[in-house]
Amino acid sequence: MVSSVTMRMSNQGAAEAASQGGSAADQGVGDAFSGVRPDKGVAVKASVENFSFYYGDFKALKSISMPVHEKRVTALIGPSGCGKSTLLRTFNRMHDLYPGNRYEGTIRLHPDNTNLLDPAVDPIEVRMRIGMVFQKPNPFPKSIYENVAYGLRIRGERNRSVIDDRVKEALRGAALWSEVEHRLHDPATALSGGQQQRLCIARCLATEPEVLLFDEPTSALDPIATASIEELVHELRDKVTILIVTHNMQQAARVSDYTAYMYLGELMEFGETNQIFVNPKRKETEDYITGRFG
Amino acid sequence: MKSEDIPSIRKIIRRNKRLELFFAVAGFLALLVGVLTFVALFAQMAWSGWERITPDFFTNFPSRRAGQAGILSAWVGSLLVMLVTALSAVPLGVAAGIYLEEYAPKNLFTDIIEINVTNLAGVPSIVYGLLALGVFVYTFGFGQSILSAGLTLGLLILPVVIVATREAIRSIPLHIREAAYGLGATRWQVTRDHIVPYSLPGILTGVIIGMSRAIGETAPIITIGALTFIAFLPESPIGPEFPWVNFEWLKSGFTVMPIQMFNWTSRPEEAFQQNAAAAGFILVLMTLAMNAVSIWIRYHVRKDIKW
Amino acid sequence: MRETNSGAAALMSQPPLTVSDRLARKALRNFKERVIELLLLGAASVSVLTTVGIIWVLVSESFNFFSNVSIWSFLTDTMWTPLFAEPRYGILPLLAGTLTTSMVALVVAIPLGTTIAIYLSEFARPAVREVVKPFLELLGGIPTIVYGYFALMVVIPLLQLLIPDLSGFNMLGAGIVMGIAIIPYVSSLAEDAMRAVPMSMREGSYAMGATKLQTAFRVIFPAALSGILSAYILGISRAVGETMIVAVAAGMQPNFTVNPLEPAQTISAYIVQVALGDLPHGSIGYQSIFAAGLSLMLMTLALNLVGHVVRRRFREAY
Numbered sequence: 001m002v003s004s005v006t007m008r009m010s011n012q013g014a015a016e017a018a019s020q021g022g023s024a025a026d027q028g029v030g031d032a033f034s035g036v037r038p039d040k041g042v043a044v045k046a047s048v049e050n051f052s053f054y055y056g057d058f059k060a061l062k063s064i065s066m067p068v069h070e071k072r073v074t075a076l077i078g079p080s081g082c083g084k085s086t087l088l089r090t091f092n093r094m095h096d097l098y099p100g101n102r103y104e105g106t107i108r109l110h111p112d113n114t115n116l117l118d119p120a121v122d123p124i125e126v127r128m129r130i131g132m133v134f135q136k137p138n139p140f141p142k143s144i145y146e147n148v149a150y151g152l153r154i155r156g157e158r159n160r161s162v163i164d165d166r167v168k169e170a171l172r173g174a175a176l177w178s179e180v181e182h183r184l185h186d187p188a189t190a191l192s193g194g195q196q197q198r199l200c201i202a203r204c205l206a207t208e209p210e211v212l213l214f215d216e217p218t219s220a221l222d223p224i225a226t227a228s229i230e231e232l233v234h235e236l237r238d239k240v241t242i243l244i245v246t247h248n249m250q251q252a253a254r255v256s257d258y259t260a261y262m263y264l265g266e267l268m269e270f271g272e273t274n275q276i277f278v279n280p281k282r283k284e285t286e287d288y289i290t291g292r293f294g
Numbered sequence: 295m296k297s298e299d300i301p302s303i304r305k306i307i308r309r310n311k312r313l314e315l316f317f318a319v320a321g322f323l324a325l326l327v328g329v330l331t332f333v334a335l336f337a338q339m340a341w342s343g344w345e346r347i348t349p350d351f352f353t354n355f356p357s358r359r360a361g362q363a364g365i366l367s368a369w370v371g372s373l374l375v376m377l378v379t380a381l382s383a384v385p386l387g388v389a390a391g392i393y394l395e396e397y398a399p400k401n402l403f404t405d406i407i408e409i410n411v412t413n414l415a416g417v418p419s420i421v422y423g424l425l426a427l428g429v430f431v432y433t434f435g436f437g438q439s440i441l442s443a444g445l446t447l448g449l450l451i452l453p454v455v456i457v458a459t460r461e462a463i464r465s466i467p468l469h470i471r472e473a474a475y476g477l478g479a480t481r482w483q484v485t486r487d488h489i490v491p492y493s494l495p496g497i498l499t500g501v502i503i504g505m506s507r508a509i510g511e512t513a514p515i516i517t518i519g520a521l522t523f524i525a526f527l528p529e530s531p532i533g534p535e536f537p538w539v540n541f542e543w544l545k546s547g548f549t550v551m552p553i554q555m556f557n558w559t560s561r562p563e564e565a566f567q568q569n570a571a572a573a574g575f576i577l578v579l580m581t582l583a584m585n586a587v588s589i590w591i592r593y594h595v596r597k598d599i600k601w
Numbered sequence: 602m603r604e605t606n607s608g609a610a611a612l613m614s615q616p617p618l619t620v621s622d623r624l625a626r627k628a629l630r631n632f633k634e635r636v637i638e639l640l641l642l643g644a645a646s647v648s649v650l651t652t653v654g655i656i657w658v659l660v661s662e663s664f665n666f667f668s669n670v671s672i673w674s675f676l677t678d679t680m681w682t683p684l685f686a687e688p689r690y691g692i693l694p695l696l697a698g699t700l701t702t703s704m705v706a707l708v709v710a711i712p713l714g715t716t717i718a719i720y721l722s723e724f725a726r727p728a729v730r731e732v733v734k735p736f737l738e739l740l741g742g743i744p745t746i747v748y749g750y751f752a753l754m755v756v757i758p759l760l761q762l763l764i765p766d767l768s769g770f771n772m773l774g775a776g777i778v779m780g781i782a783i784i785p786y787v788s789s790l791a792e793d794a795m796r797a798v799p800m801s802m803r804e805g806s807y808a809m810g811a812t813k814l815q816t817a818f819r820v821i822f823p824a825a826l827s828g829i830l831s832a833y834i835l836g837i838s839r840a841v842g843e844t845m846i847v848a849v850a851a852g853m854q855p856n857f858t859v860n861p862l863e864p865a866q867t868i869s870a871y872i873v874q875v876a877l878g879d880l881p882h883g884s885i886g887y888q889s890i891f892a893a894g895l896s897l898m899l900m901t902l903a904l905n906l907v908g909h910v911v912r913r914r915f916r917e918a919y
Contacts, residue, residue, distance in 0.1 A: 321720025418842020510744025
């Protein structure tokens with residue numbers, strides 16, 4: 001309840017910020033944030049420690065350290081090519097799919113302190129614990145139902161009623177149930193772009209991941225679908241730890257509790273979203289936030 | 295993951311990975327079937343035909359005595375038939391490919407041609423033999439000649455050449471055409487000076503693949519009534535006096551490598567089977583060489599081209 | 602302009618073309634372009650003429666054939682004995698031979714071809730793929746007469762070790778080798794179809810914790826289904842029309858059976874058998890090979906149609 005109110009407030013703030021344009025933007029964002037100030041002392045779900053990443057010889061990420069707080073939304077922002085998606089994709093070892101990529105440092109997942117990057121840790125185990133939603137909705141060419149059931153099926157779940165329940169629950173969680181409950185067996189590709197993206201979120205939710213990664217989830221969507229995804233991210237915050245990459249600063253301001261600003265493979269600044277947007281410690285962050293470059 | 299703890303995830307992964315390993319082994323074995331067949335086929339022919347592959351084998355006509363029989367008329371026949379095939383299929387196929395990619399308006403006739411080319415690629419080769427028997431041999435009166443055989447195989451590989459030409463042309467980026475048109479070139483000038491030269495490697499690959507298929511084709515040539523026992527050579531295409539070319543060979547009876555091999559294969563005597571092995575070995579070497587050249591061109595050129 | 606650009610000045614100093622000169626040049630150029638276009642169109646029409654020729658030859662000769670033999674007996678008689686004193690022309694034995702050998706071939710080619718395709722597309726490292734693909738192409742380029750020889754000299758003797766009283770000519774050996782000969786066609790087309798599935802599908806599946814095998818079978822295979830079915834259909838039409846392997850290794854006597862252990866003749870092998878002999882032009886025997894060819898052609902045509910429907914029905918928009 002509370003979250004939806006603050007949501008509306010923050011949307012409004014962002015709209016004002018957008019209408020006021022460049023120089024006044026920081027003030028508008030600041031207003032929006034008075035209601036979403038994150039509480040202190042939350043647990044850390046994952047910690048990135050001295051993490052570097054190489055595409056072949058190219059060092060794409062340089063010694064990054066930052067926490068990811070449990071059941072909070074952490075946004076990764078920065079200009080294109082800054083490495084924010086690369087960092088995000090590391091969390092479920094997507095880079096293992098392609099040759100020539102190399103990790104250095106650790107990403108620990110708490111409470112069990114598993115180092116996600118440890119070669120001894122199976123990337124599949126990492127991916128079973130951490131879900132990911134992609135830039136472009138990528139539903140499988142199957143029915144809506146089968147898309148959501150996919151994660152359960154690959155885990156060997158055969159009990160029909162268990163699958164039914166989890167599919168329903170996941171679709172509810174992704175705010176899609178009411179739109180698809182009568183056509184669960186229609187092909188997923190028949191859904192609209194925004195629905196497809198929510199289906200992809202439901203697909204992740206069905207297996208109850210510990211962390212959910214969003215890689216610019218709204219960049220291929222129209223403004224209305226974008227708003228519904230943002231609202232969803234905000235609601236999911238109570239259930240799961242969220243890490244979201246976005247190129248849209250207003251979006252980061254609207255949905256996140258913490259923000260990391262990255263530039264050229266380095267983490268420039270990490271902090272509570274409120275602080276990053278209202279009172280950035282570094283000049284570079286301020287320049288980017290206020291639109292002086294980027 | 296609230297409902298599943300890490301040990302149970304690991305158990306699931308172990309089970310999934312076992313299945314995966316099982317499939318990887320199956321895939322490897324499936325590939326092995328192909329490799330082993332190839333090795334066995336090649337080795338068997340080399341082994342049993344080896345002692346027959348002497349210079350005499352290439353310079354002797356077929357004979358009733360297996361030990362004296364050779365493939366002279368067969369390889370000369372194959373060469374001449376291939377010549378006719380290339381001369382008919384290459385210009386026609388390349389021209390058709392150019393038309394379909396660069397000229398054809400989007401209309402019903404173009405659609406018909408396109409569907410037709412796709413469907414022709416699926417027509418069994420023996421049906422081309424029947425076409426040739428009815429049209430070339432009897433209606434046009436070419437008889438059971440090198441000309442009939444060459445044209446038959448030309449039609450047979452036409453779809454291969456057309457498809458290869460089209461694919462090669464399609465890989466040329468639009469901006470190359472626009473650059474040429476922008477300078478005021480006509481359509482034919484663009485085609486002649488840019489499209490054809492740039493797509494040449496791709497076309498060549500397709501032509502070689504088509505020719506390697508044609509050289510091994512047996513059924514359509516048998517159907518038009520090629521003889522299996524030929525103890526003479528066609529007249530030489532190069533004449534002694536002006537204009538130094540001679541077309542008599544086109545009307546000549548002939549045999550080709552695969553038919554010679556078929557003939558020997560269908561004889562019960564062991565000695566002829568040896569001849570069949572030797573002929574098969576040479577035939578496979580010929581097709582392998584052609585395929586290898588085309589694969590080499592393709593990989594070589596693909597690496598070099600950067601638009 | 603003239604002061605600053607001497608090249609332009611040089612051009613200008615040539616006598617200018619009159620308007621009529623230019624029009625004449627344009628007309629000539631247009632004429633030339635038009636002629637070239639017509640020549641190219643003519644070349645493209647040859648393929649249509651080929652089809653027309655095939656249909657005309659098959660139908661006209663078959664028409665002559667069916668004026669001597671009723672279509673009903675052609676389709677229902679279970680004997681094909683064209684060389685007997687009282688010849689009988691029932692296509693069923695040849696059809697049975699064709700379908701049985703094709704069936705054996707597909708039982709070999711479809712599982713192996715699909716497995717190889719999945720392996721190459723989803724499992725093999727790029728280096729392996731670079732070596733294996735050209736190798737498969739070579740396998741597909743081997744002349745079928747050589748495969749026929751291989752079936753007769755190697756595979757059937759091996760089968761006789763397993764099945765002692767197997768005849769020296771049989772549909773099983775011919776079909777198995779035919780299947781191996783078809784593998785490259787099936788695997789290469791099926792692999793192309795699977796590789797065309799966008800990487801985002803694979804990432805979506807891997808991100809859920811799926812293995813390569815689960816991704817291949819649960820996501821990639823269904824997504825590529827239309828292309829894979831086309832590959833199968835091409836494989837079937839190759840098997841149905843394949844001639845030399847069965848002509849060499851399956852025996853040459855028509856045999857109304859679907860038991861692959863027996864020898865039998867296929868439609869295509871019958872055509873070869875007649876062509877090897879010396880039947881006079883215009884005789885019923887001569888006409889019969891066109892009726893056989895027409896049956897073959899109709900079967901491949903039907904397969905082509907099924908292919909079109911399948912491609913349309915299963916086309917996926919990823």
